[in-house]
Amino acid sequence: MEQIVFGIGITALAGALATVAGSAEDTESNIGSQGDPNSQVQLAPQMGFVHRIFNKAVAGEPPAYALWCALGAGLAWAFLAMHVNAVLAIVLGSLLAVFVQGIYATTAYLGRTSSLAKFGQPVYVDILKSMTTVAMAHAFVAIFCTVTICYLINAALGHPFPLPLLGFIWGIALGAAGSATGNPYYGKERQYQNQKFGAGVPISASGNIVRYAEAGERNSIDNGFFTAKFGGPASGLCFGLIVFLELWRTILFEKVGAGWGAIIVGILIILVFTIIDRYMEVWARKNYGPYTAPAKEAAP
Amino acid sequence: MTAVAAKPQTGAIFNPTAMVVGIVLLIILLGIGYYVSPTLGLAALIGIVIGGVLIGFGVHFVPVGGAPAAMGQAPGIATGVAMLAAGAGLAGLFGGAWAADQGLLIAVITGGIGGGLMMAITCMMVNFVYVFGMGIPAASGKVLKDPITGDSQPEYKSQGTEGHGLPFVSFVGGVIGGILGGAGGTLIYIELLDLYKATLPTVMNASAAQILPIAVATAGMFAIGLFLVNAVLTAYNITGTIEGPHDPKFKRWPRSVVASAVASALCGLVAILIVLI
Numbered sequence: 001m002e003q004i005v006f007g008i009g010i011t012a013l014a015g016a017l018a019t020v021a022g023s024a025e026d027t028e029s030n031i032g033s034q035g036d037p038n039s040q041v042q043l044a045p046q047m048g049f050v051h052r053i054f055n056k057a058v059a060g061e062p063p064a065y066a067l068w069c070a071l072g073a074g075l076a077w078a079f080l081a082m083h084v085n086a087v088l089a090i091v092l093g094s095l096l097a098v099f100v101q102g103i104y105a106t107t108a109y110l111g112r113t114s115s116l117a118k119f120g121q122p123v124y125v126d127i128l129k130s131m132t133t134v135a136m137a138h139a140f141v142a143i144f145c146t147v148t149i150c151y152l153i154n155a156a157l158g159h160p161f162p163l164p165l166l167g168f169i170w171g172i173a174l175g176a177a178g179s180a181t182g183n184p185y186y187g188k189e190r191q192y193q194n195q196k197f198g199a200g201v202p203i204s205a206s207g208n209i210v211r212y213a214e215a216g217e218r219n220s221i222d223n224g225f226f227t228a229k230f231g232g233p234a235s236g237l238c239f240g241l242i243v244f245l246e247l248w249r250t251i252l253f254e255k256v257g258a259g260w261g262a263i264i265v266g267i268l269i270i271l272v273f274t275i276i277d278r279y280m281e282v283w284a285r286k287n288y289g290p291y292t293a294p295a296k297e298a299a300p
Numbered sequence: 301m302t303a304v305a306a307k308p309q310t311g312a313i314f315n316p317t318a319m320v321v322g323i324v325l326l327i328i329l330l331g332i333g334y335y336v337s338p339t340l341g342l343a344a345l346i347g348i349v350i351g352g353v354l355i356g357f358g359v360h361f362v363p364v365g366g367a368p369a370a371m372g373q374a375p376g377i378a379t380g381v382a383m384l385a386a387g388a389g390l391a392g393l394f395g396g397a398w399a400a401d402q403g404l405l406i407a408v409i410t411g412g413i414g415g416g417l418m419m420a421i422t423c424m425m426v427n428f429v430y431v432f433g434m435g436i437p438a439a440s441g442k443v444l445k446d447p448i449t450g451d452s453q454p455e456y457k458s459q460g461t462e463g464h465g466l467p468f469v470s471f472v473g474g475v476i477g478g479i480l481g482g483a484g485g486t487l488i489y490i491e492l493l494d495l496y497k498a499t500l501p502t503v504m505n506a507s508a509a510q511i512l513p514i515a516v517a518t519a520g521m522f523a524i525g526l527f528l529v530n531a532v533l534t535a536y537n538i539t540g541t542i543e544g545p546h547d548p549k550f551k552r553w554p555r556s557v558v559a560s561a562v563a564s565a566l567c568g569l570v571a572i573l574i575v576l577i
Contacts, residue, residue, distance in 0.1 A: 036370035036378045062383035159398055160516045168524065169390045173418065176379060176387025181425045183378035185433050187370030198435035200372030202460025230433050238425040242391065242418050249417075250398055259399055259406035266413035270475060273420040277471050278449075280427050284437035290455035291439075 007251035010156045014149045015244030018174075021145035022239030023232040025065060025174055026182035028138035030190075030231065031131060031224040032056040032105055034064065035179045037187035040209050042112065045121035047207030052124055054131040054220035056108035062175030064104070065146075066168050068139065072097035072147040073167025080163075090151055094144040101139045105132050131220050138224075146170050149243060157251065170243075177239040185231030190223055196294050245269055314555065322558040329565035333572065340495055341572045345565060347491030351484040352530045352564025353557050358480025359385040359534035360553045362419070363470035363544040368462070375440055375463040375470060375543050377426050381535035382528065384422075385481055389527050391418040392482015397489055397520065407490055408483050415482020419474040423466055430465040438465030442543050448472060463543075473544030481527070488564075489523035492571055499575040522571040529567055530560045 028034075031054060033041045038057030045051070059067075076093030080086060106128065113123045150166035153159045159166065191209040192201045213222050249269065253261035326349070333345035362385050365376025377384055396411025430436045439456035440446065441463030446453065449468045457463050466474070496515035501508050537556040542549045 036367040039367040040371065060380050060383045062379070062387055159394070160400070161394070161397060161520050162513065162517050165517060165520045165524070166394075169394050172383070173387045173391045176384050177418075177422055177425075179379040180377045180384060180422045181429055183370040184372060184426070185429050187367075187378065188372040188436075189434050192371060196458075199458035200436060200461035200464040202458070203368075203373055204460055206371070206373075231429065234425060234429050234433065238422055241421045241425075245421070246391065246395060246414055246417060250395060254399065254402075259402040259410065262395075262399070263406070263409050263413050266410075266417050270413070270416050270420045273424045274471065274475070277420075277424045277427055277466075278468055280424075280431050281438050281451075281465075281468055284427075284431040285451070285456060288435060288437050291458050293459055 004252065007157060008248070010152050011244060011247040011251055014152050014247055015240050017145040017149050017152075018243035019236040019240030021142045021149070021174055021236070022178055022181075023228070023236030024138045024141035024145070025061070025178040025239070026235035027224050027228045027232045028135050028142060029061050029178060030182065030186045030227040031138065031220045032135045033220065033223075034059075034061055035183040035186065037183060037191055040187065040191050040207060042116070043207040044209050044211075045116045045119040048119075049208060049211060050119075050121050051209065051211045052127055052217045052219045053209070053211075053223070054109055054127055054135070055112050056105045056135070058104075058108040058112065060175065061179040062172045065142070065175035065178075066172040068097045068101050068143050069146045069150070069171025069174065070164050070168040071100060072143045073150050074164035076147055076151065077163040086151065086155070090144065090147050094140055094147055097143050098136050098140045101143075102132060102136045105135050127219060134221055134224065142174065146174055153247070157247070173242065174239055177242060178235040181238045182227065182231040182235040185234070186223065186227050189231075190226050198288060199291060319555065319558055322562050325562045326558075326565050329562070329569055333565075333569060336573065337576050340498060341576050344491040344495040344572055345568050348488050348526065348568030348571070349561050349564045351486075351488035351491070352526060352560045352568075354480045354484030354487065355385070355389060355527055355530040356534045356556050356560025357553055358389075358477045358484060359531055360538065360542065360550050360556065361473040361477030361480065361545055362388070362542070363423075363466060363474050364538070364541055366541045368541065369464070372430070372434065372436055372458065372464040373461045374541055375438065375442075375465060375467065376541055377422065377466070377474070381538050381542070382531040385477065385531040385534070386528055388415045388418045388422070388478035389481030389485045389531070390524060391415060392478065393485040393489055393520075393523055393527070396482065396486025397516075400490055400493060404487075404490055408486050411486025412479040412483030415478035415480075415485075416475045417478070418482075419478030420471075423471045423474040427466050427471070436464050438467045438470075439463045440467045440470070440543060440546070442548065443469075443546050447546050467543075469546050470544040473546075476545070481531075484530075485523055485527045488526050488568075489519050492519035492522050495572065496575060503575055522567075526564060526567050526571075529563050533559055533563055
């Protein structure tokens with residue numbers, strides 16, 4: 001009984017850490033335009049829209065986070081083997097992984113942006129200096145939380161995989177959850193704020209991203225500020241639910257029915273999410289109705 | 301015909317010669333496995349091939365919209381095919397590896413459910429963002445009616461797009477894809493773990509307890525590697541985006557299954573030979 005209560009406590013902590021990790025990951029990727037919306041950031045100058053948006057997308061979010069989390073977890077593992085305190089080992093491992101992320105962000109921005117020189121897109125050194133550090137700070141939060149989850153799963157819950165392997169697995173899952181949930185909000189809702197609300201962006205509008213803010217030109221910190229209010233928390237909720245429910249069903253029901261308990265609970269949870277999804281789909285169709293073309297304004 | 305003149309093909313494309321060559325290669329690789337180790341090695345190799353085929357087939361179900369989905373220009377999840385499938389499958393492998401002590405069947409099903417759970421949550425959150433964050437209802441661009449619910453699609457599709465969000469059939473496809481991927485990854489892991497646990501004590505001249513962490517780590521790394529091989533291979537077969545099982549591109553699965561079987565057999569052979577030679 002005591003072990004189950006301990007397991008539930010660890011599960012709750014891991015779920016909370018995962019929520020923070022997902023939120024930080026999405027905000028970091030939006031500041032760096034690392035998800036799929038990077039295609040528009042790259043396309044805009046080619047269509048004549050020069051901008052001040054950071055772009056470090058030379059890898060997708062899942063493999064990038066798999067690298068950074070595996071690196072953080074691997075280094076933390078090495079420090080633990082040297083009998084360094086666990087908290088310090090995780091912090092040091094994450095810190096070193098973030099330096100790699102910083103180098104990656106710098107070279108990626110310089111490489112991607114300088115390739116657009118023939119379209120008149122400048123490399124802004126002030127953007128490089130101000131955005132990289134902010135992206136690194138968010139990446140540290142995401143990596144630290146993920147490596148801590150892996151450490152808890154390995155040391156406290158007794159998962160057989162070594163720490164670096166867990167870092168790789170949960171890093172890739174973090175990137176997958178964050179990019180799946182957060183990308184549409186950044187891509188459609190922020191980059192194309194000038195398009196009709198409640199409709200997809202017409203393909204003909206591709207590249208015409210919003211480049212101006214309330215004062216001056218829009219930069220990636222403005223984008224991070226915007227998406228941190230919805231896309232980030234939604235990504236956090238997604239990754240938090242994945243980690244929490246996966247651990248919860250295993251800890252509580254693994255021993256029930258010789259392993260079938262966790263399977264049945266897993267199926268029930270999938271059914272619950274299926275019902276929620278269907279309800280949302282029907283709700284949206286009923287309340288928003290079919291697509292209506294925007295009315296053209298009369299000429300003055 | 302030049303690449304420019306060639307029309308994009310969305311349906312089934314079969315090259316019988318390539319399929320036969322693939323099957324012959326598979327038989328040769330299995331034959332090498334039989335020659336090296338007729339019992340343990342061959343059994344593991346067959347398990348790896350089945351696991352690889354499950355992953356390759358499963359990835360076709362996952363609705364992936366890539367970059368267009370991020371702008372609400374195409375239905376599906378806004379990320380890459382291989383990445384999303386890997387995320388779901390590896391989450392499944394995580395659960396399956398945990399249940400490895402409870403037998404092959406329980407572990408494989410647990411892995412499958414883990415992958416399905418990850419996809420169910422992700423797909424639900426994708427629709428959550430579309431509906432409550434962007435005010436966009438789901439609409440498919442490939443079918444007039446949702447094959448499961450019968451909901452009409454075209455009138456909900458925004459002008460100038462191929463659809464957006466995740467219609468119910470895509471959600472179900474995502475969950476099925478996650479289940480197959482998680483189960484396949486776990487099957488590969490368990491087969492390799494059993495093989496390493498049986499052979500490593502002799503190879504390394506150590507006790508079973510001493511080699512267990514090495515066996516777990518090596519089997520885990522090979523399982524992840526094989527997962528990525530199959531997911532990336534299938535991504536090439538899909539070429540870009542797919543809406544799910546109702547998408548015409550789904551019909552391409554047979555050639556991907558053959559390719560996955562051959563690639564898994566080759567990679568699996570390497571994983572087996574490191575301990576059997």
